Amino acid sequence: MKKSIIKGTGMFVPPNLVTNHDLEKIMDTSDEWIKQRTGIEQRYWIDGVTGSSDLGFEASKIALENAGWKPEDLDFIIFATLSPDIMFPGSGCLLQAKLGLNKTPALDIRQQCTGFLYGLATADAYIKSGLAHKILLVGGEVHSSGLDKSTRGRDVTVIFGDGAAAVCIEGVETKKEAGVLASVLHADGNLAGALMTELPASRLPVRMPPEIPFDDVRYYPVMDGSAIFKKAVRMLPKVINESLEKAKITLEQIDLIIPHQANMRINQALGQFLKLDETKICHNIQKYGNTTAASIPIALHEAMEQGRIGKSGDIVLFTGLGAGLTWGSVIYKFL
Ligand code: UT7
16 A cells, blocks of 8 residues: 655745734733743734735745645645635635646645644545545645734734645555554534634624624634643643554654644643653744644644654654644654
């Protein structure tokens, strides 16, 4: 059976850098609060008309070049985002057109912070079943245009950043143990209300009810931050262990853990709980904030560029929890 092998990665963030001090000027917050509670020092927000597919396109060009592929080589595109450019069609189709393609299948994944995990598991299933051979998996988000930038929304708004990353994955025939060793995905829709944006809502007779003003809180993401924090600290070690058991390997064999970058404190707590050496867990939330579906592949791209991971035989574990709720863990071994 073919193995799903990463051939190239790329990332892109928009040029508009927004520091914590910039946020102090528009809402009642402080650099100290943001750093202490989340670890974030800055993030990038779009400036002008830029969709998730635009950021994804820039990241994809780099990933394709690193893989030595042309867009025409692709036989499947997966785009993970909670912030599609428009209501429909999905950002995967928009990206496909930007790549100059006109028949390559394109699938959107709406799994928020675990979009990359669900996307990687899906790519692996497509490759193992023979349905696809060269896949472009993209995580891309434009949060900034949908955030409540008043003090009312400060708990959510200071966290999120815009960005994208792309990974080229090829089905390779090899007897070596390599590729996706195990994927474990979970969801609990009973907790959908813990992190959501309610409007516009297709379930309503009118999606944007005229009696609700456009600055109503329901048009913005709302989050029960402490509930999600506690859930993440409890569920991530469990799902990591599930994936290790499935892959029949131990935590000691993992060279690097790349968790979703939602809050530095969550990931530090995870590291302490697992008794991990600090060098074995990846943090870059300081620079980008939480870029949701893009956060894990951005961290992967950086870790590979820095030479922290990527040698033949290296094993990386991706994990995360977020809106849905959804959570999961995927273990990957470099060929
Ligand atoms: O990727 C999606 C998944 N999301 C997550 O994993 C997020 C998980 N949760 C979190 O990261 C944290 O809960 C937050 C960073 C969102 C909040 O941190 P916290 O330590 O849970 O703070 P809190 O919500 O309990 O708020 C503490 C105080 C409150 O004031 P009072 O009531 O104690 O007077 C808030 O109003 O901090 C206040 N506060 C702020 N102050 C300054 C909330 N946001 C801010 C802010 N600046 N941006």
